[in-house]
Amino acid sequence: MWYVKRMSNLPVPVSGKDSPRWRTVRDVAVFHLKLLVGGLAVTLLLSPLSLAAAALDFLSGSREHRSFDAVLRLGKHVENWVNLYGTLSDAEPSKEVLDVHLRRVEDAARDIRATSRRS
Numbered sequence: 001m002w003y004v005k006r007m008s009n010l011p012v013p014v015s016g017k018d019s020p021r022w023r024t025v026r027d028v029a030v031f032h033l034k035l036l037v038g039g040l041a042v043t044l045l046l047s048p049l050s051l052a053a054a055a056l057d058f059l060s061g062s063r064e065h066r067s068f069d070a071v072l073r074l075g076k077h078v079e080n081w082v083n084l085y086g087t088l089s090d091a092e093p094s095k096e097v098l099d100v101h102l103r104r105v106e107d108a109a110r111d112i113r114a115t116s117r118r119s
Helices: 022-061 066-082 098-118
Strands: 003-005 011-013
Touching: 022 066, 022 098
Parallel strands: none
Antiparallel strands: 003 011
C-alpha cells in the first residue's frame, strides 16, 4: 500500500481500499456517533413524547393505549434508522438508515481529500 506523508507525519493510505486499522477507527467512531444520535433521540424526543402520550391515554380513559403505542412504533422506527449494531459496510444503499448517510459523508470527504491532493 502506498502512503503520503502529511504535516503531522502520520501515514495516509492512498489506495482505494481501506486499511484494516482505518476501518476499525471508522467503525468505532460511527458506533459512538450512533450511540449519541440514539441517545439524543430517546432523551429529547421519545422520553417526553412517551410521557405526554401516556398522560393523554390516561386522561382519555380508553382501554387502548393508542397514543403510547404510536410512540413505541416511532421508537422502533428510530431504532431501525440508527441501526446501532450495523456497520457502514453492512448497510444496504436502498435502505434509509443512518449508515447510508454516513457513507455518503465519508465518500464526500474522500473526494475532497483526493481533489486537494491533486491540486
